[in-house]
Amino acid sequence: MHRVQLTYTLSGEPGALPDLHHPLMALLGAVHDTGSISGAARRLALSYRHVWGELKRWEGELGQELVLWVKGQPALLSPFGEKLLWAERRAQARLAPQIEALRSELEQAFAIAFDERAGVIPLTASHDDALPLLRALAQREAQLHLDIGFSGSVDALAALNDGRCLMAGFHALIESPLRSPTALVYRSMLKPGQHKLVSFAQRIQGLMVAPGNPLRLATLADLQRPDVRFANRARGTGTRVVFDELLARSRIAPAAIAGYEQAEPSHRSAAEAVASGIADAALGIEPAARSRGLDFVPLALEHYFLVTLQHALDQAPVQALLALLRSEAWRAQLELLPGYSAERSGEVLSLRRVLPWWTYKTPKA
Secondary structure (H helix, E strand, C coil), rough: CCHHHHHHECCCCCCCEEEEEHHHHHHHHHHHHHHCCHHHHHHHHCCCCHHHHHHHHHHHHCCCCCCCCCCCCCCCCCCCHHHHHHHHHHHHHHHHHHHHHHHHHHHHHHHHHHCCCCCCEEEEEEEEHHHHHHHHHHHHHHEEEEEEEEECHHEEEEEECCCCCCCEEEEEEECCCCCHHHHHHHHHHHHHHCCCEEEEEEEEEEEECCCCCCCCCHHHHHHHHHCCCCCCCCCCHHHHHHHHHHHHHHHHHHHHHHCCCCECCCCHHHHHHHHCCCCCHHHHHHHHHHHHCCEEEEEEEEEEEEEEEEHCCCHHHHHHHHHHHHCCHHHHCCCCCCCEECCCCEEEEEEHCCCCCCCCCCCCC
């Protein structure tokens, strides 16, 4: 077996999604995207000679051709180079939540070390592109550190109920009847009078499809076609619950969709599955689709909530976070994300009114 050691660096601006950077993968991505060595050099702010030399050096190191060198023709990655690039991009997409959690832990350690007055909120949440933006704003504006650990929506609520975090983040379709898939998953995990629901954002879920939507996918019914391969999300994720809810509303059997059991751990990894050609469509959010140059077909409006226990609502860090969510600075940041709205952000909502899944023999206050 040919063994090669690759050393990555963790990079990314505050508030942006983190990136595991390796110079070879940056070279391959630049050649793939620009179609030339000179274009890759310009994108990376390097000399043509350096890029050419590094590619040749890596070809010797790996014992494989990376670029097809045809004089007078656009530079193309070799089949091995394409395979290596797509495999690395898919691995990064699948690891994105864990990478973000690692950076959050490091930032928390340094924040506390340099400023012991900084407030800390342990937050377990479904992965969302807006949360890194909120964390950066909280540090900058409120000396508040959000110690974010990413998981599926179901696991996030379980972490809150087990006392492993102060707040949890989950997302759901709110117009769901009592016996809907959404209600069946979340009703037992949320208790009126015990949990406090905070509006975080509204966002659009839709189909992420190849550029130009070559298969002309417009509705969930189109996923039943034999020529369509779907990439689903893992059980326990909020998007899996949303997808099951939408299928139930449309009276579509999961077995009718090729790929229903193919599970991807995040929006980014689902988008990467479509971008790499492994799947033709996946359910996800628009920023994930746009990040990989995919088209996006809107399907449903959902709400992303933050949840805490009643006794924690009046704690100073939680109150500081609520004030930040209601600020114009946060509204301006959130509405830069495609498909997102800050309507009612920071407002404490009635659990029974927003998610009316509970019935009592006698009315409760």
